[in-house]
Amino acid sequence: MSNRTLKLVAIIAVVAIIFSAFNTYLILDSIRAQEQLNTQEERINELETSLEQFSAQSEQLEELQGALDAQEERLNELQSVLDDVAVQAEQLDAQEEQISELQTAINDTKDNLAEATSALSNLANQISALNQSTSTGLAEIGATLESLEGIISEISGLEEIVDQLLRQTPAEVYAATYRSVVVIRTSIGQGSGFLFNNQNTIVTNYHVVTNETDIEIEFFDRTRTQATVIGSDAYSDIAVLSVSSAPAEVESLSLSNQSVGIGQQVVAIGNPLGLTESLSVGYISQVNRLLNLEPIIVPILQLDLTIAPGSSGGPLLDLYGNVVGITNAGTDVGFNFAVPVNILKRVIPSLIDEGDYKHPFVGVSIVALTPEAIDFWNILNVDAYQTGLLVMDVVSGYPAEEAGLMSAVSTTAPDGSPGYTAMDIVMAIDGHTTFTIEDWSAYMEVEVSPGQVVTLTLWRSGVTSSVAVTTTERPPYLE
Template sequence: MQNRLITILVVALVTASAGGVAATASVGQQDDRASGQQEQQQGRQCNFTQLYDRAIDSVVSVRVTTEDGQAGLGSGFLYDDNLVVTNQHVVANATNVELQFDRGEWRTATVVGTDPYSDLAVLRVRNVPGYAAPLPVADGQAEPGAPVAALGSPLGLQGTITRGIVSGLNRTIPSQQGFAIPDVIQTDAPINPGNSGGPLVNCGGEVVGVNTAGIQASENLGFAIPAEVIRRVVPSLVENGSYSHAFLGISSTELSPVVAEANGLERAQGVLVVDVLANSPASGVLQGSQRTRTVEGVEVPVGGDVIVRVDGQPVQSAEDLSSVLAESRPGETVTMTVVRNGERQQVRVTLGRRSPPDQ
């Protein structure tokens, strides 16, 4: 999971020798347990003042002008010596991009690459101030419950930090263009308009996510693109200007208890294939639903394949399927375990390339 680069105070163990060897061992064991508990509690603490001082010089405000003359505001962070990572939706249709560093310097940036499906973008900037250093991207996944901070310029308020914890993983959120973005981190660190593209960092100053959305009608509900997606997508944006996503070609629904009952299945786990797109990778391999049935007053699809595993990984929900496909690449052949007509069988699908969202 997430690497925690948190300084843990060393607790001195004081043992008592009275009572002989047996007494000493007993007290030592109690001290060891107390030490472990104290270290665990201290490891969960976070000095947000030190964290802010360490990371804020690497965070920028992003101001854009679009083709229709509109102005936009977001955030970003220094990823490499002259590269800045932000959200795709921050720089979409931008004709001019300006960055402001924490101590006030303005720089003009150019867009290197964008990927709407992960909502990530890379900018190139020259003459980066000497005090700004790239922020490291964390290895592994974030941990639920781990303390984090969101840095950026919410509502144009530059140099803002908000704190919270990782509230959940593997969330799926809708994009502004109508498709879903999988594998997103949920956090209760407040994220507001203008935070988009800024870093979500752990207590060691590592980027665990890129802030992408806050739900304004809800309290303490924000989302960020996780570090593993940054590590997978950003190098391709730098090299190619884009990232190719795998495409399966189905519409599906989760196997809720009602859907499972309608399909005569004992367990409500998996993803039911509702429809298979013509001439897609799944065409002729997977079977969609052919009819519906009314259960408890609800009309549900029946008869389609139920996907329960992909390349040995369990698929219990639509989020699981989206995560597996997000980690796959076009041209890769995956083995799917499906339940078809009440029996398990395996099929192989060679994934295609996902078209841009405007096509």
């Protein structure tokens, strides 16, 4: 054989050996895989057996749990029965105590009845004796009553005598008080004022000293001094000044504790047209007027006495020498005005202590309804004689808006003319009827303070309702 043939045979032999070895490897690997499969099948069979056992045990556990639940329900039922028995036992104990108490009460009642019977017997004897003395006692009581009536009559007479002694003539009032009145001079003119509270405090009108820093005070003895504004309120036209000193013989005036009335005689002292220490006598013509004079909003007294420029800020006095107002405005036809004492009492202490006064504010613009006003504003949905205060405008951000008040709505009448549809009409405030703006002002400025709740009675589309409004502070007046 040639070498080439030998090589070929050798290669074939090697390949055969390799193939035989690989085939042997595959056979052995197949045997091992089969063995592993057999092992896994055995493991699976074991797991299936375990699962069957676990399932059987779970069923047994469920049966045991059911038995336990049944036992627990039975125990609960038994406990409930025991609780009922305990309650009944307590009730029996309580009933026994009540029976014992009732028995004791019955015994006490028997004793009391015996005592009452004895007392009634004694009372009957006393009544019999009293009947005998009644006629005498009644006669004595009648005499005592007659005596008391006589004493009361004498006291009334004494009160009238005391009142007559205290009441003075206008001349006597003037003599006792004119020294307390001062002249106030500023860069724009002059006015009047009076000493109040102590010798260092002077009360006058706001408009007399508005925006003034150079204020001169002249006293009755012609001495002069400078004054400083320590508090002022434009809405009530009141200001309080401070001076370093005043003449020793000057006494401060006091505010009256009595309200003023129509027909009451009053005295004004002031400096009209520079005529110092002038006396004017007259009567109160009306109360609770509203001046059409910005920014005054408080109710004002109407007077028939004479007031002229220079009188503003002077005291209005009753016949006991007490201040019942501050004169603050006059007219050419004899009607003059003063800020009343009920306003002074609210405002002046606040000006002294705080420097200002907070007025209550609801936040509405109102118009008093009269036939003339209804015609002027062309209110379309009310009767010609409707009364009350028509809400014309509600100020944004203030209590009236928060309370839901509604302003009149601008509209056009059937004839093409401009008009209004009334929405809310204020008929009363806290039960006080409001026919006029004066009615509103008199109540708000005298009875209400910021933060106070007022109840408004409203007419709205023919239906009456009540609305609570919490007042706030009126915004400061801007010059």
